[in-house]
Amino acid sequence: MHSAVSVITAKRDGGELSDAQIDWVVDAFRRGEVADEQMSALAMAILLRGMTRRETARWTGAMIDSGKRMDFRDLGRPTxxxxxxxxxxxxxxxxxxxxxxxxxxxxxxxxxxxxxxxxxxxxxxxxxxxxxxxxxxxxxxxxxxxxxxxxxxxxxxxxxxxxxxxxxxxxxxxxxxxxxxxxxxxxxxxxxxxxxxxxxxxxxxxxxxxxxxxxxxxxxxxxxxxxxxxxxxxxxxxxxxxxxxxxxxxxxxxxxxxxxxxxxxxxxxxxxxxxxxxxxxxxxxxxxxxxxxxxxxxxxxxxxxxxxxxxxQGGDPDAPLPSSRHTETLYAPASGTLTRLDAMDIGLAAWRLGAGRARQGDPVQAGAGIEMHAKPGDPIKEGQSLLTLHTDTPEAIPAALELLRDAYTIGEASDVRAQPLVLGRITA
Known part of the structure; x- marks a missing residue:
């Protein structure tokens, strides 16, 4: 007979969960027999102890089996x-x-x-x-x-x-x-x-x-x-x-x-x-x-x-796209070469402007975001447009600008470190 506590302690102590334990705990969680706090404890045990390839495959299969499967094999074209x-x-x-x-x-x-x-x-x-x-x-x-x-x-x-x-x-x-x-x-x-x-x-x-x-x-x-x-x-x-x-x-x-x-x-x-x-x-x-x-x-x-x-899917491909009511441009403070444009800072600034959400279900602004007028390796002249901010909430602009002031570096062309787009390929 399985119990949530026995499954949690088995993984907490570094054990390998059996197929039967995995099948039971996922199905019981779906049915509400395993409480949220118990599944949270199991997730923490998995984070700390890991899973073998067999465990991960069985866990994935149990997640799939908690719902329906789609099948497109009869479409007549490969999917x-x-x-x-x-x-x-x-x-x-x-x-x-x-x-x-x-x-x-x-x-x-x-x-x-x-x-x-x-x-x-x-x-x-x-x-x-x-x-x-x-x-x-x-x-x-x-x-x-x-x-x-x-x-x-x-x-x-x-x-x-x-x-x-x-x-x-x-x-x-x-x-x-x-x-x-x-x-x-x-x-x-x-x-x-x-x-x-x-x-x-x-x-x-x-x-x-x-x-x-x-x-x-x-x-x-x-x-x-x-x-x-x-x-x-x-x-x-x-x-x-x-x-x-x-x-x-x-x-x-x-x-x-x-x-x-x-x-x-x-x-x-x-x-x-x-x-x-x-x-x-x-x-x-x-x-x-x-x-x-x-x-x-x-x-x-x-x-x-x-x-x-x-x-x-109901969309109008000819309709104008939404645009934000407010824009603000950040200008290059010096001449040289753009050597760095930080993805995290750009992403956080766009989020602050309304392009993203802090919690699932929050609304987003369709027109909000950032335009980048140069990428690493491009020559820069003092005073040229570097980044343009778009938002419907202008009160968000100061916080976004604060993030963006550290988002880029202007230096010498020799400072640019070229990185390939594809860093590796993993196959079976």
Whole structure:
């Protein structure tokens, strides 16, 4: 006979939980037999003691089994998804999903909302007038089956790994978010339950990422690739740099506008490069050969797919994007070369301006955020525009400016330390 206390003490004392213990405690938590404080204690024990590959896989399976599984194997086209662990200016999902769909795959992309300094894909898309994040499973299937659309970016339904949703809320308030096995199982339980045939993971590492160190990012990426592989999902992970914000914008409508630039054949080089790199990985995992996604950007197919994707979820692709009522520009105090632009400071400042939220459920300002007029390596002249702040709440500007005064360094060109965008690749 199992009990919450016996499972907690077994893990607290460094033991390896059995399959039966894991299955029981997750199901009992779902049913309310295991109380929130007991699951919080178990989460802390897992944070401190860790989990083996077998335990993590079984825990993930139990989270999946707490709800429903989706199945898209009868669509007639391969399915592939992408997940990012989150960063500043990370708008890649927006151009990537229609681009991969334009190349012949179906992309069921379940996404989330931003919290703190990292932006959320759903918040960005909700800046588009009329666009809806919540759609039914049947409507999702209809969109994916239509080759003129082929991509869905939406919120996960309430019946997808519901036990994980409850556990995530507890981890957020009990100091157990950082547990690698629990992060990996939280992400992968939803991705596996989603029913995708293949998955590419973008694991961010650096100042503006959740994971600051490469060894942490590699550990998480390896755990997630193992979970996907063990579940029969073809999975690969890229470790990508997040010391500097991606692109030249951080903020919801601002990032949508920049994504449209990419889909139109322009956009910042780092956003284009990472979009194409991830698109090639996704197509390879989906088994689609002989198609260069750069061609689908250049000839407008990706833009056509974007318009169809936005329209399918109620959005108006021709409607003007929201803009903030107040702007303020920070000017360069000296000439030289921009040698550093700190992703964490930019993300926190954008959050202060209203682009993010402190708690789940808080509203966000669609137009709030920061434009970056230069990136590391660019020459700077004294007095030129460096950063422009956008907000509907001008009283937030002084606190944001205080953060931004330490967000950049102007020095000599020789001081620029070039870093590759992709820092590593993890496969099964």
């Amino acid at each position: 592939v998804d992408k997940h990012s662990t989150g960063g500043v200016g990370d708008k890649i999902t927006l151009p990537l999903s229609p681009l991969v769909a334009a190349c012949g795959a179906a992309v069921p992309q379940l996404s989330g909302r931003g919290l703190g300094h990292t932006g959320g894909t759903l918040d960005k898309l909700e800046a588009i007038p009329g666009w809806q994040a919540d759609i039914s499973a049947s409507r999702m299937r209809e969109i994916l089956a239509d080759p003129a659309i082929g991509a869905v970016v939406c919120a996960a339904g309430a019946d997808l790994a519901p036990a994980d949703k409850r556990l995530y809320a507890l981890r957020d308030v009990t100091g157990t978010v950082e547990s690698i096995p629990l992060i990996a199982s939280s992400i992968m339980s939803k991705k596996i339950a989603e029913g995708t045939g293949a998955l590419v993971l973008d694991v961010k590492v650096g100042r503006g990422a959740f994971l600051k160190h490469l060894d942490q990012a590699r550990e998480l990426a390896t755990a997630m690739v193992e979970l996907g592989t063990d579940a029969g999902v073809r999975t690969v992970a890229l470790l990508t740099a997040m010391d500097t914000p991606l692109g030249c914008t951080a903020g919801n409508a601002l990032e949508v506008a920049e994504s449209l630039d990419v889909l139109a054949g322009g956009g910042p080089a780092d956003v284009v490069d990472l979009t194409l790199t991830l698109a090639r990985e996704m197509l390879a995992q989906a088994g689609i050969d002989g198609i260069d996604p750069a061609d689908a950007l250049a000839d407008g197919r990706a833009m056509d797919q974007w318009r169809a994707m936005i329209s399918a």
